[in-house]
Amino acid sequence: xxxxxxxxxxxxxxxxxxxxxxKPFFLDAYGNASSLHQHGLRVRDALAKxxxxxxxxxxxxxxxxxxxxxxxxxxxxxxxxxVAYANRRRGxxxxxxxxxxxxxxxxxxxxxxxxxxxTRVPVDPTGRVRLDALREAITDKTTLxxxxxxxxxxxTIQPVAEVGRIAAERGIPLFVDANSSAGWLPIDVQQLGAxxxxxxxxRFYGPKGVGVLYRSRRARLVSILHGGIxxxxxxxxxxNVPAIVGAxxxxxxxxxxMNQRIAHVSRLQARLWEGLRxxxxxxxxxxxxxxxxxxxxxxxxxxxxxxxxxxLLLLDLNGVAVASGSSCVSKxxxxxxxxxxxxxxxxxxxxxxxxxxGRDNTEEExxxxxxxxxxxxxxxxxxxxxxDEFQRGIIDSVISPTGRxxxxxxxxxxxxxxxxx
Amino acid sequence: MxxxxxxxxxxxxDHFMNPRNMxxxxxxxxxxxxxxxxxxxxxxxxxxxxxxxITDARFKTFGCGSAxxxxxxxxxxxxxxxxEEAMNFSNQEVVDALGGxxxxxxxxxxxxxxxxxxxxxxxxxxxxxxxAKTGAAHHPEAVTA
Numbered sequence: 094x095x096x097x098x099x100x101x102x103x104x105x106x107x108x109x110x111x112x113x114x115x116k117p118f119f120l121d122a123y124g125n126a127s128s129l130h131q132h133g134l135r136v137r138d139a140l141a142k143x144x145x146x147x148x149x150x151x152x153x154x155x156x157x158x159x160x161x162x163x164x165x166x167x168x169x170x171x172x173x174x175x176v177a178y179a180n181r182r183r184g185x186x187x188x189x190x191x192x193x194x195x196x197x198x199x200x201x202x203x204x205x206x207x208x209x210x211x212t213r214v215p216v217d218p219t220g221r222v223r224l225d226a227l228r229e230a231i232t233d234k235t236t237l238x239x240x241x242x243x244x245x246x247x248x249t250i251q252p253v254a255e256v257g258r259i260a261a262e263r264g265i266p267l268f269v270d271a272n273s274s275a276g277w278l279p280i281d282v283q284q285l286g287a288x289x290x291x292x293x294x295x296r297f298y299g300p301k302g303v304g305v306l307y308r309s310r311r312a313r314l315v316s317i318l319h320g321g322i323x324x325x326x327x328x329x330x331x332x333n334v335p336a337i338v339g340a341x342x343x344x345x346x347x348x349x350x351m352n353q354r355i356a357h358v359s360r361l362q363a364r365l366w367e368g369l370r371x372x373x374x375x376x377x378x379x380x381x382x383x384x385x386x387x388x389x390x391x392x393x394x395x396x397x398x399x400x401x402x403x404x405l406l407l408l409d410l411n412g413v414a415v416a417s418g419s420s421c422v423s424k425x426x427x428x429x430x431x432x433x434x435x436x437x438x439x440x441x442x443x444x445x446x447x448x449x450x451g452r453d454n455t456e457e458e459x460x461x462x463x464x465x466x467x468x469x470x471x472x473x474x475x476x477x478x479x480x481d482e483f484q485r486g487i488i489d490s491v492i493s494p495t496g497r498x499x500x501x502x503x504x505x506x507x508x509x510x511x512x513x514x
Numbered sequence: 515m516x517x518x519x520x521x522x523x524x525x526x527x528d529h530f531m532n533p534r535n536m537x538x539x540x541x542x543x544x545x546x547x548x549x550x551x552x553x554x555x556x557x558x559x560x561x562x563x564x565x566x567x568i569t570d571a572r573f574k575t576f577g578c579g580s581a582x583x584x585x586x587x588x589x590x591x592x593x594x595x596x597x598e599e600a601m602n603f604s605n606q607e608v609v610d611a612l613g614g615x616x617x618x619x620x621x622x623x624x625x626x627x628x629x630x631x632x633x634x635x636x637x638x639x640x641x642x643x644x645x646a647k648t649g650a651a652h653h654p655e656a657v658t659a
Contacts, residue, residue, distance in 0.1 A: 402578035421578035478574040509549030
């Protein structure tokens with residue numbers, strides 16, 4: 094069967110060079126970096142090199158500003174909670190965008206229970222943070238701004254440099270979540286004015302089990318994991334040395350191949366969206382058009398009158414791996430909060446798919462996906478009462494309204510007795 | 515297929531990929547359409563009734579794999595049953611016949627039961643004489659297409 098992997102946001106295959114670099118640290122160089130003998134010192138040396146390699150990817154001032162954690166989520170938790178607690182005497186207010194990843198969202202909501210306050214900054218219909226609203230949200234008590242580099246769902250590149258200027262003007266630390274985007278666009282923490290920035294190496298061909306947090310020494314940060322004094326006292330716990338070494342090699346290669354990867358994947362992104370748009374009626378791209386406003390590897394679509402999980406399952410049965418923000422796919426039965434934040438109609442959120450491209454995908458694969466997906470849409474629409482009712486003028490299309498029939502949401506509310514959330 | 519991983523068990527996947535009784539009945543005696551407020555899925559069921567017995571059933575579903583499989587299985591189970599038996603139909607029968615559903619997807623089988631009941635309501639509204647015989651209660655929340 095075909096194997097077309099379009100879920101690089103969930104995980105990427107490990108880079109062979111990274112795998113090779115990791116190998117000695119399992120069986121041979123197994124020491125603990127905190128040990129003072131040769132086994133420990135060898136590993137300590139490897140960690141120092143890894144810090145330098147990762148610092149280069151984001152142009153950090155110093156390798157000492159790089160902390161290794163267990164995953165991207167831990168990096169976010171350390172940044173958000175670590176800065177909030179460190180500055181508790183100065184203030185208790187956090188400003189964050191409403192399209193942040195759940196790692197940020199749930200960390201902020203945890204802090205709310207601890208007595209912190211926060212303001213959620215809205216986005217425009219393409220998912221871009223509203224800078225005027227962000228400016229207005231800042232108070233004298235604000236100690237942290239959180240804005241992602243690019244959105245994990247719909248690929249919107251955020252105006253981080255502008256936010257960085259606002260942060261600098263007001264003297265407030267800026268945390269940038271680059272977990273879903275690092276490796277897929279150039280990042281320069283100094284140019285951006287980012288005080289903290291998180292990376293997730295398994296999104297750019299590094300291993301799982303390791304995360305990175307960059308922290309400029311301008312920002313105070315307290316530890317949230319208590320124990321030994323690893324990572325300069327900011328993150329207790331024995332370092333996952335093989336994973337860190339693999340992550341560093343992946344970072345080095347990502348920097349080296351950045352332009353080439355972006356050029357290749359951008360071409361595939363345009364081809365995929367153009368193909369889908371041409372072949373399938375009543376389909377919508379969520380987020381900005383492919384180009385400078387959108388990250389190069391993300392396509393987020395809503396196909397009307399059918400639901401996302403069925404699309405995902407049938408694509409999988411045809412060898413195409415994708416993700417979906419539909420409520421049926423979510424364990425909470427809720428649509429993606431990002432799709433809700435951009436004001437996407439519930440019916441369109443239900444028909445949502447997220448396709449994330451990688452360096453090994455080909456143009457031929459994009460054509461196969463378009464062809465296969467067109468057949469799947471036809472099959473599922475044939476089974477959908479909504480498609481039939483649209484043909485008969487009972488309900489209308491959200492994407493291309495005909496002016497006949499009631500809206501999908503009105504219809505859904507009438508048959509379920511309650512409005513869909 | 516044997517060495518691939520699937521989200522649902524074999525029976526559910528089979529009913530999702532090869533749904534039974536998918537479509538509409540042109541001369542249906544009862545039609546019901548219901549939606550799940552929890553997730554937004556919509557299911558429509560059409561019935562043919564002869565001499566107090568369901569002789570044919572069709573479905574159309576806007577929903578996930580387990581919603582499609584649940585409606586397919588429900589139409590299979592319900593064919594040949596009397597109206598009275600059908601009024602007592604429970605979603606658990608769908609779950610059992612499918613060999614189980616993930617806990618978060620049980621509501622899909624409930625939706626299949628509700629679609630069936632809505633179609634029966636519609637039939638009984640059109641045939642009040644049968645309603646008296648089955649002693650069926652009217653469900654005001656059911657809306658017919």
